[in-house]
Amino acid sequence: ALRAIVVGLGGPANGVPREGGFDIVAASEVMAILCLAESLGDLKQRLGEIVVAQTHERRPVRARDLGVHGAMAVLLKDAFAPNLVQTLEGTPALLHGGPFANIAHGCNSIAATRAALGLADWVVTEAGFGADLGAEKFVDIKCRRAGLVPCVAVVVATVRALKYHGGAALGALEHEDLSALERGIVNLEHHVRTVREVYGVPCVVAANHFSADTDAEHALLQRWGGGQGVPVCVARHWAEGGAGALDLARTVLQAAAPQPVLRFVYEDDLPLWEKLRAVARRIYLAADVAAPAAVRRSVDELQAAGYGRLPVCIAKTQYSLATDPALRGAPSGHVIQLREVRLAAGAGFVVAICGDIMTMPGLPAVPAAERMDVDADGHITGLA
Numbered sequence: 001a002l003r004a005i006v007v008g009l010g011g012p013a014n015g016v017p018r019e020g021g022f023d024i025v026a027a028s029e030v031m032a033i034l035c036l037a038e039s040l041g042d043l044k045q046r047l048g049e050i051v052v053a054q055t056h057e058r059r060p061v062r063a064r065d066l067g068v069h070g071a072m073a074v075l076l077k078d079a080f081a082p083n084l085v086q087t088l089e090g091t092p093a094l095l096h097g098g099p100f101a102n103i104a105h106g107c108n109s110i111a112a113t114r115a116a117l118g119l120a121d122w123v124v125t126e127a128g129f130g131a132d133l134g135a136e137k138f139v140d141i142k143c144r145r146a147g148l149v150p151c152v153a154v155v156v157a158t159v160r161a162l163k164y165h166g167g168a169a170l171g172a173l174e175h176e177d178l179s180a181l182e183r184g185i186v187n188l189e190h191h192v193r194t195v196r197e198v199y200g201v202p203c204v205v206a207a208n209h210f211s212a213d214t215d216a217e218h219a220l221l222q223r224w225g226g227g228q229g230v231p232v233c234v235a236r237h238w239a240e241g242g243a244g245a246l247d248l249a250r251t252v253l254q255a256a257a258p259q260p261v262l263r264f265v266y267e268d269d270l271p272l273w274e275k276l277r278a279v280a281r282r283i284y285l286a287a288d289v290a291a292p293a294a295v296r297r298s299v300d301e302l303q304a305a306g307y308g309r310l311p312v313c314i315a316k317t318q319y320s321l322a323t324d325p326a327l328r329g330a331p332s333g334h335v336i337q338l339r340e341v342r343l344a345a346g347a348g349f350v351v352a353i354c355g356d357i358m359t360m361p362g363l364p365a366v367p368a369a370e371r372m373d374v375d376a377d378g379h380i381t382g383l384a
Contacts, residue, residue, distance in 0.1 A: 003360045027103040027315075027359040032347035034076060035097035035109040036145055043080055044073040049346040060305075062345070082112035089242050092119075101128025102318040103359045105137040105349070110146045122253070124154075129318045131155060131191040131199075132283050139199050140265050140279075141311050141349055151256040153201045154248070156235075157188050159213045159221070165328045174212040181217055183329065185224050190285065190321070190330040192230050198282055200263040202255045205232040206248050209239070231255060268309045273299050275312045276352055280336040284321045291338035298341045302350060307343060316354040323355030 002022040008015035025031055029050055037043035048064030055061060063069045082096035096112035099105050106128035116123040127134030127142075135153065143149065159181060160173045166184025168177050188205065195203040207221055218234055225232030231251045236244030266278040273289075273296075280286040291299070302308070314336075319325035322334040340353040353359070371382035 003358065021360065023359040024100075024103075024361060026098050026100045029344045029347050030072070030076075031097065031099050032105055032313075032344060032349075034079065035099055035105070035107060036142070036347055037080070038110055038114075038146070040073065040077065040080060043076060044069055046346040046348070047072045047076075051343055051345050060345075080111065082109065082115055087242075091242070101134030101137065103315045103357060103361075105141045105313050105347075106134035107138050107142045110142065110148075113146070113148065131194040132321055133316075133318055135195065135199070136265060136279060136283050137313060139262065141313060143262060144264060144268075144311060145348065149260050149262045150201055151258075151260045152204065152252055153195045153199070154204050154206050154252060155188070155191050155195060156206045156208060157191075157221075158208045158210060159217045160210055162188055162221075167328065176214045176217060178216060178220055181220055185221070186330045187328070189224075189228065192228065194283060196230075198263065198265060200261055202257050202260075203230055204248070204252050204255050205230055206235045206245075207232055209234050209236045209244075211239075266311075268311075272303050272308055272310070272312060272350055276314070276336075276338065279312065279314055284336060285330060285332040285334075286322070286336045287333045289336045289338055295338055295341060302341065302343055307345070307350060311349045312352055313344070313347075313349045314352045314354060315357050315359065317357055323357075325355075
């Protein structure tokens with residue numbers, strides 16, 4: 001019900017009637033700003049740049065024009081500090097930020113990454129989903145903004161997911177199916193090729209082991225990796241803890257480039273529409289991008305208004321390279337369907353909403369809240 005709302009009803013005292021909607025916090029511009037700001041001053045400045053409306057003359061109204069960016073910064077002052085936690089084995093970890101990679105830019109905060117780089121010889125950071133979503137935004141948004149250059153990338157895969165991309169039914173993923181696995185490897189191959197050939201980063205594949213996986217299936221993955229010249233390491237940390245990922249860790253250290261050079265998908269001065277096409281063609285294997293005339297006009301208006309040098313943040317399904325989640329494997333020649341564009345001036349990018357993706361996802365069939373309870377003694381259950 002909150003995805004599309006009407007506000008301002010009830011007469012002039014209650015505002016101007018207009019349509020609006022809510023986004024999940026992970027897709028909000030404020031979350032992106034928290035993750036991309038490099039200081040409290042930068043945080044406040046970026047909050048002030050958020051465009052919240054237009055005047056009758058179509059000039060932007062920003063948060064700073066309303067005098068609220070200082071109050072917003074006050075609310076986020078403590079949240080701007082990264083959270084230091086530890087794993088069950090005592091390894092330190094910094095948790096900070098939560099933008100989803102399918103509907104947002106999918107990376108933790110620059111502040112946390114810089115803090116980690118100042119504390120350790122090696123830092124591992126996650127870019128959500130695959131080389132097409134989180135990794136592209138990590139490269140073209142976060143690294144471009146912060147000047148970060150990764151030494152090596154790890155593409156995480158599972159036998160189950162690859163069999164699904166090879167046509168296996170969800171109910172059959174527990175059973176050995178070498179034919180489906182062999183067909184589905186084309187998806188992994190595209191992600192590896194994207195990391196190595198588009199971004200220019202050395203790559204290792206981590207094959208997360210599930211209890212139903214067979215030796216024959218993992219042997220097939222190893223043979224594929226050998227033919228591609230990419231290391232494939234079976235990761236058993238879910239069952240064995242850190243010891244189950246030692247081989248992966250050693251392989252990552254060996255594969256890391258001593259003097260890495262990162263390549264972007266597009267340059268800053270490329271027009272917004274051409275940036276969208278570059279990502280669609282080079283990363284999604286699409287033939288082109290299509291949009292209704294009104295959406296295309298919105299892109300042109302943002303370009304004309306001086307936002308053309310901003311990177312693009314594409315929101316699309318994580319289930320396929322295409323905007324149709326039913327297209328498995330590595331589909332090519334499809335058309336990316338652009339539904340809407342949104343300016344995130346404070347975050348410093350333009351959001352492109354594609355296909356049927358929603359920025360306010362729905363609840364599962366059985367919401368987690370139904371399992372939560374507290375008894376008379378204050379004992380809480382149902383959180384796990």
